[in-house]
Amino acid sequence: MSNTWGVAAVLVVALGTVLIGTYGLRVSRTTSDFYVASRTVSPWWNASAIGGEYLSAASFVGVAGLIFARGPDMLWFPVGYTVGYLVLLTMVAAPLRRSGAYTLPDFAEARFASRSVRAVASMIALGIGWLYLLPQFQGAGLTLHTVTGAPTWVGALVVAVVVTANVMAGGMRSITFVQAFQYWLKLTAIAVPAAFLLLAWKAHGTVDLTGPQLPVFHEQTTVTFENTTTVTAEREVVVSGSGVVDGQRHDGPGLMMTQGGHTIEAGSRLDFPAGAAVPHVSTIASNTNASWALPMSSGERFPLYAVYSLMIATFLGTMGLPHVIVRFYTNPNGRAARRTTLIVLGLLGVFYLLPPLYGALGRIYTPELLMTGNTDAVVLVLPSRMIDGLGGQLLGALVAGGAFAAFLSTSSGLMVSLAGVLSQDVLRLGGVRGFRMSTVLAVLVPLGMTLLVSGMPVADMVGLAFAVAASSLCPLLLLGIWSTRITTAGAVAGMIAGGGPALLAGLVTILADTGDSWYHVLLARPAAWTVPLGFAVMYVVSLLTPRRRPAGTNQVMVRLHAPENLGLESSEDRA
Amino acid sequence: MSERAEPRRAAQRVVVTSPRTHSARTHRPYAAIPVMDEQSELGALYMRSLIKAQRRLGLLVCAVVCGGLALLPLLFTLAPSLGGQRVLGLHLPWVLLGVLVFPVVVLAGWFYVRQAERGEREFADLVERP
Numbered sequence: 001m002s003n004t005w006g007v008a009a010v011l012v013v014a015l016g017t018v019l020i021g022t023y024g025l026r027v028s029r030t031t032s033d034f035y036v037a038s039r040t041v042s043p044w045w046n047a048s049a050i051g052g053e054y055l056s057a058a059s060f061v062g063v064a065g066l067i068f069a070r071g072p073d074m075l076w077f078p079v080g081y082t083v084g085y086l087v088l089l090t091m092v093a094a095p096l097r098r099s100g101a102y103t104l105p106d107f108a109e110a111r112f113a114s115r116s117v118r119a120v121a122s123m124i125a126l127g128i129g130w131l132y133l134l135p136q137f138q139g140a141g142l143t144l145h146t147v148t149g150a151p152t153w154v155g156a157l158v159v160a161v162v163v164t165a166n167v168m169a170g171g172m173r174s175i176t177f178v179q180a181f182q183y184w185l186k187l188t189a190i191a192v193p194a195a196f197l198l199l200a201w202k203a204h205g206t207v208d209l210t211g212p213q214l215p216v217f218h219e220q221t222t223v224t225f226e227n228t229t230t231v232t233a234e235r236e237v238v239v240s241g242s243g244v245v246d247g248q249r250h251d252g253p254g255l256m257m258t259q260g261g262h263t264i265e266a267g268s269r270l271d272f273p274a275g276a277a278v279p280h281v282s283t284i285a286s287n288t289n290a291s292w293a294l295p296m297s298s299g300e301r302f303p304l305y306a307v308y309s310l311m312i313a314t315f316l317g318t319m320g321l322p323h324v325i326v327r328f329y330t331n332p333n334g335r336a337a338r339r340t341t342l343i344v345l346g347l348l349g350v351f352y353l354l355p356p357l358y359g360a361l362g363r364i365y366t367p368e369l370l371m372t373g374n375t376d377a378v379v380l381v382l383p384s385r386m387i388d389g390l391g392g393q394l395l396g397a398l399v400a401g402g403a404f405a406a407f408l409s410t411s412s413g414l415m416v417s418l419a420g421v422l423s424q425d426v427l428r429l430g431g432v433r434g435f436r437m438s439t440v441l442a443v444l445v446p447l448g449m450t451l452l453v454s455g456m457p458v459a460d461m462v463g464l465a466f467a468v469a470a471s472s473l474c475p476l477l478l479l480g481i482w483s484t485r486i487t488t489a490g491a492v493a494g495m496i497a498g499g500g501p502a503l504l505a506g507l508v509t510i511l512a513d514t515g516d517s518w519y520h521v522l523l524a525r526p527a528a529w530t531v532p533l534g535f536a537v538m539y540v541v542s543l544l545t546p547r548r549r550p551a552g553t554n555q556v557m558v559r560l561h562a563p564e565n566l567g568l569e570s571s572e573d574r575a
Numbered sequence: 576m577s578e579r580a581e582p583r584r585a586a587q588r589v590v591v592t593s594p595r596t597h598s599a600r601t602h603r604p605y606a607a608i609p610v611m612d613e614q615s616e617l618g619a620l621y622m623r624s625l626i627k628a629q630r631r632l633g634l635l636v637c638a639v640v641c642g643g644l645a646l647l648p649l650l651f652t653l654a655p656s657l658g659g660q661r662v663l664g665l666h667l668p669w670v671l672l673g674v675l676v677f678p679v680v681v682l683a684g685w686f687y688v689r690q691a692e693r694g695e696r697e698f699a700d701l702v703e704r705p
Contacts, residue, residue: 086640094691294655294658295651339688341684345680349680563698
């Protein structure tokens with residue numbers, strides 16, 4: 001794959017981010033300007049900014065990759081990411097904005113007037129943030145690897161350095177404009193190539209995407225194996241090339257891969273003839289293109305449980321993500337917060353129409369990714385594969401740039417939230433210096449973890465962060481906003497009872513290989529049991545400890561729910 | 576505010592990681608309308624009814640949309656032939672989950688915003704009535 005243009009696009013995006021960050025530093029004014037400016041942002045700008053920050057590695061590369069490998073069950077990811085905002089809109093947006101909270105720990109303190117509730121919320125926000133940063137770094141590594149062939153840790157390091165430098169310089173965060181621009185950049189970067197891909201697909205004779213055959217090599221394809229890979233061949237295939245297959249060194253033409261499982265050692269390069277059925281990684285279910293297009297075809301052991309657990313995690317988890325909440329503070333009041341969220345729903349809906357297209361076209365044009373297991377790369381590889389010459393390279397560069405923008409914007413948002421939590425609640429260091437130290441700490445932990453992580457799909461890992469948020473901070477928000485009965489003891493117990501197991505399950509799936517065991521799905525998709533647990537414990541413990549109900553709950557409730565049109569000076573106008 | 580009183584110190588950077596919740600909390604925003612004073616029984620009653628109405632509206636919209644979506648995996652499992660149906664050349668699950676769900680969600684959101692704002696207007700009319 002030719003890569004000059006791709007490298008150029010990634011460089012432009014990274015440099016642009018740094019430049020805008022330093023430029024933003026120049027025009028940054030006083031603290032009060034920061035607050036006041038927050039009231040002059042229109043819902044459209046704000047919504048674009050939220051979209052820009054929200055569409056992460058999981059949305060840009062992960063969703064298409066999962067659909068490509070596992071079929072329409074994975075459409076629940078984009079659906080869940082969007083419906084999560086509907087739940088946020090209907091249950092949380094306006095009251096949260098009226099609470100005046102800037103971060104989730106702030107909300108916890110404002111609602112419960114308790115340092116301990118705040119402390120637990122901070123810890124959990126930190127855990128979610130780190131869990132969410134990990135796939136961003138991983139996705140960046142993958143992108144840079146696909147574009148340049150550099151080892152995966154390079155991309156992770158690049159994103160980490162750019163984002164840390166930028167956050168420490170004070171850029172990004174206060175500049176709604178940058179995030180808003182990022183949304184439109186990402187939409188362009190995925191929509192324009194998609195249009196050309198559709199045209200190319202028509203020009204190639206509108207190949208049936210869901211035909212009855214197994215995925216086959218569209219043309220003669222050389223596949224390089226970077227890791228030792230176990231594949232299953234559905235049909236026997238004769239390949240040439242060099243490498244170690246099933247422990248046997250092989251060079252030259254005429255290697256017969258019989259039907260069944262084979263182990264291909266790292267460093268092998270094999271040529272597959274056009275029209276041969278593609279062997280697939282043993283973790284991906286065997287499907288013809290027709291059976292792949294049907295629901296429940298992903299080969300998971302409990303597909304119905306997995307789907308429902310994913311729905312619960314994404315529907316309820318969105319509201320608990322640290323970088324999502326912060327964005328609501330830039331709305332002038334609760335009413336604007338609602339309108340902003342409504343626009344966000346539209347923006348996300350438009351974006352999510354596109355990734356499935358890449359997933360489906362990938363079955364025809366980049367089936368070898370099923371064999372290397374590098375399915376997240378499908379968005380990045382497709383343009384240059386389907387369109388020859390300079391055009392394809394430029395489109396590929398556009399996609400790579402967009403993907404990099406996705407990692408940078410989401411990581412920046414997360415990093416600011418995490419550094420804020422760390423400096424305020426953990427290190428207890430105020431001022432610019434404390435914030436900078438916290439930024440470094442905030443980036444080192446997930447960066448270190450990327451070294452330990454196995455090749456888990458990006459969107460799956462993000463799903464785990466959603467599950468933790470849905471089981472801990474979601475009960476805190478929903479019950480805290482809508483019930484006066486919740487006590488400080490209940491809030492703390494509920495967050496720990498729901499978030500603790502979810503976080504633990506997430507870490508176990510990420511760091512250990514639970515593979516085929518029956519409980520794998522319970523750990524990889526914990527939301528279906530941890531969310532009810534969190535809600536139940538929070539409510540029941542609250543009923544058992546009525547004396548611990550915070551004083552002034554009623555005043556807080558008035559502040560959360562009283563509409564702005566009372567013609568009074570309301571809390572948000574004083575910001 | 577002190578920052579505004581000393582424009583010359585603008586060069587000094589201040590990290591903003593949280594709102595001034597403290598000043599927000601010491602302020603009583605709704606004391607200007609007697610009925611909204613938290614001491615007033617009537618105000619508390621009005622407030623409770625508003626919260627209840629808004630909660631019901633939010634839960635209703637969520638229940639309709641999420642409940643409707645939650646039926647789909649069950650349907651596809653119980654009636655696998657549904658998954659193979661084609662609409663406009665695409666399989667039904669792809670049309671539903673890949674395309675149709677998004678306008679439906681936006682529509683539901685629009686309905687919610689309209690109803691919630693109407694509820695708040697009616698509430699304001701109620702408490703501001705002389």
